[in-house]
Amino acid sequence: MEMSNQVFKTGIKELDRLIGRALIPGSFIVVAGHPGAGKTTLASSICYANMLENKKCLYVSFQEDKEKLYRNLLSVNINFKEMEEKGLLRFLKLPLPAQDEAIEKFLDKIMELIVKNDPKVVVIDSITPLLSTVRDNIKARALLQNFFAEIPKEIKGLVVLIAEIPMMEEKIMIGDIEFVADAILILRHRVERNLLVRELEIRKVRGVPITLAKVPIAIIEGKGLVMHAPPILEEIPSRPKKLYEFPCTKLRDIFKGIRKGDVIYISFPPDNRRGTIWLFIVGFIIANNLKTVMISYKRSSEELKENLYEYVRSVCGCVEKIKEQMKDKIKFYSINPAGTSIGVGSLWELSIIERENPDMIIFHSVDLLARIFEEKEYLTSLMNQLFLLKKRGVIIVRIGSKDEKYDLHASLADLVVRIDTVIKDNKPTQTIYVWKVGSDPIILDKEDIEYCIHEMMNRINEIIKERTKPK
Ligand SMILES: Nc1ncnc2c1ncn2[C@@H]1O[C@H](COP(=O)(O)OP(=O)(O)OP(=O)(O)O)[C@@H](O)[C@H]1O
Ligand SMILES: [Mg+2]
Incomplete structure (x- = not known):
């Protein structure tokens, strides 16, 4: 029923069904959300699912402590250590560039890493502190934006950009990157009757009709991110005759x-x-x-x-x-x-x-x-x-x-x-x-x-x- 030219996976079957068609070489997606909403978990799941298919992943982080992250991910069934040992994962914790002028050098460094590692999936966790280092410097912002829009084409792969949304805020605040992205996924969590409720909002997917905008998700110990997208209304099924x-x-x-x-x-x-x-x-x-x-x-x-x-x-x-x-x-x-x-x-x-x-x-x-x-x-x-x-x-x-x-x-x-x-x-x-x-x-x-x-x-x-x- 659904034609798919999907090349990259998310690690979540139901999400693949919804946005998979946009996950082709040369595309980039934004994963945005409040602190603790599950951005790192989702990006890691994307990275991992593709490494399982022998596609290399480069994970660039500015804040995660590697040991801690690997341990946390293991509890949701993502084994980064094993992938690293197999040479499929390169995880890097980079210091942020100090001021505007350094951004160019910084991007060169990332480019160098990409050339050296030849990844098919690149995760940047996250773009937000980078954008804050350049603040209102329009030239530097444009540089950043072009850079991240170009990498996917360069590597003929997939780039996952994480964007942080401050607590109490709703806007993603990544400027024009929003327009260039092939898909934007927003992770949310809220408290309902004193319980933590997570959901994923599919804000935009290029070239794919989206009807279902919000899907409940859960992060489950030993299993990872799970979601079930109910069939959409147009699909009211008829019952089998038996x-x-x-x-x-x-x-x-x-x-x-x-x-x-x-x-x-x-x-x-x-x-x-x-x-x-x-x-x-x-x-x-x-x-x-x-x-x-x-x-x-x-x-x-x-x-x-x-x-x-x-x-x-x-x-x-x-x-x-x-x-x-x-x-x-x-x-x-x-x-x-x-x-x-x-x-x-x-x-x-x-x-x-x-x-x-x-x-x-x-x-x-x-x-x-x-x-x-x-x-x-x-x-x-x-x-x-x-x-x-x-x-x-x-x-x-x-x-x-x-x-x-x-x-x-x-x-x-x-x-x-x-x-x-x-x-x-x-x-x-x-x-x-x-x-x-x-x-x-x-x-x-x-x-x-x-x-x-x-x-x-x-x-x-x-x-x-x-x-x-x-x-
Ligand atoms: N083993 C686990 N079982 C259940 N839930 C877990 C498990 N590990 C992590 N979580 C949940 O996942 C959430 C953190 O996810 P993650 O680190 O991906 O969020 P994030 O959006 O990247 O956060 P930050 O903005 O701090 O980087 C935690 O709040 C925790 O509730
Ligand atoms: Mg994170």
């Missing part, structure tokens, strides 16, 4: 099959959260042999697992057999939404999905998320996540207590299952309201539910018997 059946006649007739990529929203009364639904989920997983991931925003993964089987135990003596069937089919995770920002939270979720590659994903206690995060931001993130999962053909189940955002949850769903409590003969009784897109809603009463469970348990037992039959 249908899954429900192992009970009544629900099978109502659901008319569940499609890959369907969004199923299930709600409970917050004060009557019985486990009926777990049973249906177990039945659906076993009947269709679905690899499932369950992510809870309220319970620990252990507790969630216990809850699930507890209810199965209450209706069937076959719980051990069911557990055995489910063993490789379901994985439990939990995320504390109060301990994460929405961007980083969805990053974690996507990394789980990438690792497990499930057929179905169940989000548990979605009401909490909807309440914690700002509505607009939550909705944007949610829609992007749903589209991404639809594109992958994952069945999405969202379970939560019925909340004031019920309409929002329901309007995003293809299938709505609402469990209500009604008082009948002075006793609280559950009914289930079911609506599938394109059909009329239906209400299941106690008898329907019980019959359905009965049918389903028989079916599950049959399936287990078949699967465990000695061959």
Whole structure:
């Protein structure tokens, strides 16, 4: 779909997808950001990714202490020492030129280094102190600017210029360099509900249409910079045709099959959260042999697992057999939404999905998320996540207590299952309201539910018997 003539890598797959087309010989990019935003980490990742493909890198720094930097980078899976030993990296810490007149000599020195080392990637960390040494000297500024615009052509490679943005400032302040750059990436971090939130802004990419301007990123110990760019709106995917059946006649007739990529929203009364639904989920997983991931925003993964089987135990003596069937089919995770920002939270979720590659994903206690995060931001993130999962053909189940955002949850769903409590003969009784897109809603009463469970348990037992039959 996307034609790419990308030659240089960033070390981040998703970033390559977005800006890779601009990373060709003779180009230069600016990585700007506030102190500690991750500029050095990103530039090093670019350097490293290309060294891994045997392209030499020259890293010029004015402030980083080499030993310290190498150690820090190692913790994010970037091994500069090894590259240096292989002769692929030249790392130099240079003193800044003292005054305006020295700049010419200084640039000569860098040029000399380039000629001597013949790198394909050059990183300058950073241009900001250089620009401040020349201050308002227009001639010296022009010299600097031309110099950095010329190197990429000279080396037929890629130049990464780091620019510092002072705290509280927004402007990059690199003057005309901004106009010459082939791509400008701005790293930001801010505090949201006392948590550190990082994002990457793609300000400009020459010759590449950019729709997505801001992407959440994270710097993860042992892994490095990670980002997940959700597919952009124009790419709302259609769902694959494959249908899954429900192992009970009544629900099978109502659901008319569940499609890959369907969004199923299930709600409970917050004060009557019985486990009926777990049973249906177990039945659906076993009947269709679905690899499932369950992510809870309220319970620990252990507790969630216990809850699930507890209810199965209450209706069937076959719980051990069911557990055995489910063993490789379901994985439990939990995320504390109060301990994460929405961007980083969805990053974690996507990394789980990438690792497990499930057929179905169940989000548990979605009401909490909807309440914690700002509505607009939550909705944007949610829609992007749903589209991404639809594109992958994952069945999405969202379970939560019925909340004031019920309409929002329901309007995003293809299938709505609402469990209500009604008082009948002075006793609280559950009914289930079911609506599938394109059909009329239906209400299941106690008898329907019980019959359905009965049918389903028989079916599950049959399936287990078949699967465990000695061959
Ligand atoms: N191993 C790690 N695990 C998680 N986060 C890390 C790790 N190492 C570094 N970081 C994060 O990366 C940030 C620093 O990144 P980096 O040095 O690339 O920023 P910078 O923009 O170059 O900063 P400066 O303006 O000071 O040069 C730190 O603030 C730290 O939070
Ligand atoms: Mg730095």
